[in-house]
Amino acid sequence: MIKKSTHMSVLLLNLSNAHRRYYRSLAINKPISRFPAVHPSSPINLKNDNTEIVQKVYMALKEEPSLDSLKKLSHRLTADHVIQVILRGQLKVGCLLNFFNWAGQQQGFRHTVRSYCTMIHVLCQARMFPQARSLLEIIVSRKGRHSAASVFQVLVETQIPRKHTPPAVYNMLMNIYTRSGMIPDAIQCLRLIKKHKFVLSLQTCNAIIGSFLKSKSTDSALDLYNEMVEYGVCPNVYTLNMTITCLCKDGKLGEASSLFDEMEKRGLSPNLVTFNTLISGHCKKGQISDAYKLLTVMVEQGICPNIVTYSSLINGHCKEGRLEEACKLFEEMKGRGVIPDGVIFTTLIDAHSKLGTIEAALNLHDEMVKQGIKLDVVAYNALVHGLFRAGKLKEVKRFLDLLVKTGLVPDKITYTILVDGFCKEGNLEKALEIRNKMAMKGMKMDNVCYTALVTGLTRQGKVVDAHNMLHEMLKAGFMPDDATYTMVIDGYCKNDNLEMALKLFKEMEHNGAVPGVIHYNALISGLCKKGQTRKANMLLKTMIDRGLVPDDITYNTLIHGLSKKKNSEVSRKLHDETGFISDFGAYTSLMDEFESKPEFTRE
Incomplete structure (x- = not known):
C-alpha cells in the first residue's frame, strides 16, 4: 500500500512539474504587441478526474500500442489532455503521433492550434520534419490568410522548455505560407524570425524571392534580398541569379552588373543562367557590344553558349536591324551543334519579312518543316505580313490555308495583317469582309486595323465612310494619328468638299x-x-498665331495658288518663285512686292 502511494506521488509530482514548465513558457513568451494577440487556450484543468484521464492514457500508450483500450475515454478527452500526454515525454514520438492522430478522429474531439504546435515541436526535436510539416500545413490551410502572427506566436509559446526546437519549424511555417501563395504572411513570418533572432533559412528566402519573381513583383524581391543580406544570410548563386533577373527586368543593368561582379568577391562562380540573364538584359536594351563582352567572358570560363544565349543575341540583332549579323549567329550556333528552335526561326522570319527579303523568310520556313518544327500562329503571321508586302497574294492564301489545316486558329494579329494587307492592295471589299469576320468572332479592332480601313476608304474616294470609321475609331478609344486625319481632310479637299x-x-x-x-x-x-487664296492666307496667319512654323510646302502652295489667278505676266513671275520661299519673311516680302503693282490683286 505504501509503495503504491509513493508511486502515485511521484507521478503527480512529475505531472505538476510538466504543468509548471508549460505555464512558465506562457509567462516568458509574451504576445508581440505589434501583432494581434493570441490568447492562450483555457487553463488546463488540474482536477483529479482529468489527472486520472492523463494517467490512464499514458499507461495505455506505454503498455498497449493498439489504442483500443482508449476508446472508453474518447468522449472525455480534450485537447488539453493531449498536450499533457505529449509534455510528459518518456513515450516514443511515433507512439505520440499515432495517439495525436487517433484523438483527432474521435467524435466530438477537436484539436486546437496549441495542441498541434505542441506535437509539431516534439516531431521537430525528433527530426521528423515531414510529419511536422504535414501538421503545419493543416494549421495554415484551416487558419488561412493573415494568420501568420497568431500561428507563429502559439509556436513560440508552446516551445518545450529545456529542449531545443530546431529553427527549421519557423522557416518551415514561412515556406508553407510561401507555397500556399500567402506571401504577406510569409513576409510576416520572416520579420518575426528576425525579431526573435532565430536562424533564417536561405532556402526559404529563395522561395519567397522566386514567388515575387513569378508574380512580377520585382521591387519586393529586391527589398527581400537586401533584407536577408542585412540580417546575415549569405546568398548563393541561385539567389543572385534571381536578383539579377529582377534588376534586368527593371532595366537596372548597372546594378545587375555590380551584383555580377560581387559574385566573385563572395567566392561564387556565375553559371550559364547568370550569363544568359545578363546577355538577354543587354540585348533588350540594344547594348549588343556589352552582350558580346559577356559572351567572351562566358566562353573563357569554359561555359558553352546554349540555345537561350543564341536566342537572346539573334533577337537583339534583329531588333537593331542588324539582320546580317543575326544570320551569321544562326549559322554559328548550328555549327556548334546547337539546334535552333521555333522561337529563333520565327524571329528571323519576322525580321526578313519586315526587311522585304521574303525569299529568305520562305527558305527558313522550309528548313523548319524539314527539321520537324511546327510553326505557330506568330510564325504564320510574320510570313503572311511579308508576303503581303511583296505582293505575293497567292502565297498569302496558301499559308492561310496551311495555318488552318495544321489546326491553328487565326488570332487578332492575323486578321489585322489581312485587313491592312488587303487595304494596301486596294481590295477594300475583302478587307471589310475580314473586318466583319472579326466582329462575328468578338474580336475588337486595334489602332492598326482602323487606320488601314480609314486609309483604304479614303484612297477609293469613300471619304464619308472614312470619316465615319474615324468616329468609330474614337468611340473604341483610339486616337487617330496626324497622317490619318490629314488623309481624310485631304480627301474632302480633293472632292471639293471644303465644308x-x-x-x-x-x-x-x-x-x-x-x-x-x-x-x-x-x-x-x-x-x-x-x-x-484670301481664306488660305488667313489660315496661314492662324497657324503662326498658334505658334506653328509653316514649312516650304505651305508657302509654295500659297504662291502656286496665287499664280493661277493672275494675268500671264504676274503668273509667270510667281511661278518662277515657287520652290524658293521657305519662311514667312520671304513670303511677306514677295507679296509686298507684287501687291505694289497695279496689275496684282488678291481676289
Whole structure:
C-alpha cells in the first residue's frame, strides 16, 4: 500500500512539474504587441478526474500500442489532455503521433492550434520534419490568410522548455505560407524570425524571392534580398541569379552588373543562367557590344553558349536591324551543334519579312518543316505580313490555308495583317469582309486595323465612310494619328468638299488632337485649288498665331495658288518663285512686292 502511494506521488509530482514548465513558457513568451494577440487556450484543468484521464492514457500508450483500450475515454478527452500526454515525454514520438492522430478522429474531439504546435515541436526535436510539416500545413490551410502572427506566436509559446526546437519549424511555417501563395504572411513570418533572432533559412528566402519573381513583383524581391543580406544570410548563386533577373527586368543593368561582379568577391562562380540573364538584359536594351563582352567572358570560363544565349543575341540583332549579323549567329550556333528552335526561326522570319527579303523568310520556313518544327500562329503571321508586302497574294492564301489545316486558329494579329494587307492592295471589299469576320468572332479592332480601313476608304474616294470609321475609331478609344486625319481632310479637299474638311478640322481639335503643319497644309491646298487664296492666307496667319512654323510646302502652295489667278505676266513671275520661299519673311516680302503693282490683286 505504501509503495503504491509513493508511486502515485511521484507521478503527480512529475505531472505538476510538466504543468509548471508549460505555464512558465506562457509567462516568458509574451504576445508581440505589434501583432494581434493570441490568447492562450483555457487553463488546463488540474482536477483529479482529468489527472486520472492523463494517467490512464499514458499507461495505455506505454503498455498497449493498439489504442483500443482508449476508446472508453474518447468522449472525455480534450485537447488539453493531449498536450499533457505529449509534455510528459518518456513515450516514443511515433507512439505520440499515432495517439495525436487517433484523438483527432474521435467524435466530438477537436484539436486546437496549441495542441498541434505542441506535437509539431516534439516531431521537430525528433527530426521528423515531414510529419511536422504535414501538421503545419493543416494549421495554415484551416487558419488561412493573415494568420501568420497568431500561428507563429502559439509556436513560440508552446516551445518545450529545456529542449531545443530546431529553427527549421519557423522557416518551415514561412515556406508553407510561401507555397500556399500567402506571401504577406510569409513576409510576416520572416520579420518575426528576425525579431526573435532565430536562424533564417536561405532556402526559404529563395522561395519567397522566386514567388515575387513569378508574380512580377520585382521591387519586393529586391527589398527581400537586401533584407536577408542585412540580417546575415549569405546568398548563393541561385539567389543572385534571381536578383539579377529582377534588376534586368527593371532595366537596372548597372546594378545587375555590380551584383555580377560581387559574385566573385563572395567566392561564387556565375553559371550559364547568370550569363544568359545578363546577355538577354543587354540585348533588350540594344547594348549588343556589352552582350558580346559577356559572351567572351562566358566562353573563357569554359561555359558553352546554349540555345537561350543564341536566342537572346539573334533577337537583339534583329531588333537593331542588324539582320546580317543575326544570320551569321544562326549559322554559328548550328555549327556548334546547337539546334535552333521555333522561337529563333520565327524571329528571323519576322525580321526578313519586315526587311522585304521574303525569299529568305520562305527558305527558313522550309528548313523548319524539314527539321520537324511546327510553326505557330506568330510564325504564320510574320510570313503572311511579308508576303503581303511583296505582293505575293497567292502565297498569302496558301499559308492561310496551311495555318488552318495544321489546326491553328487565326488570332487578332492575323486578321489585322489581312485587313491592312488587303487595304494596301486596294481590295477594300475583302478587307471589310475580314473586318466583319472579326466582329462575328468578338474580336475588337486595334489602332492598326482602323487606320488601314480609314486609309483604304479614303484612297477609293469613300471619304464619308472614312470619316465615319474615324468616329468609330474614337468611340473604341483610339486616337487617330496626324497622317490619318490629314488623309481624310485631304480627301474632302480633293472632292471639293471644303465644308466637311473644315468641319473635320474642328472635330479634330474638339477630340483633343492638336492640328499640326500638315493639317493646315492640307486645308490651305484645298482652299487654293478652289481659288480661295484670301481664306488660305488667313489660315496661314492662324497657324503662326498658334505658334506653328509653316514649312516650304505651305508657302509654295500659297504662291502656286496665287499664280493661277493672275494675268500671264504676274503668273509667270510667281511661278518662277515657287520652290524658293521657305519662311514667312520671304513670303511677306514677295507679296509686298507684287501687291505694289497695279496689275496684282488678291481676289
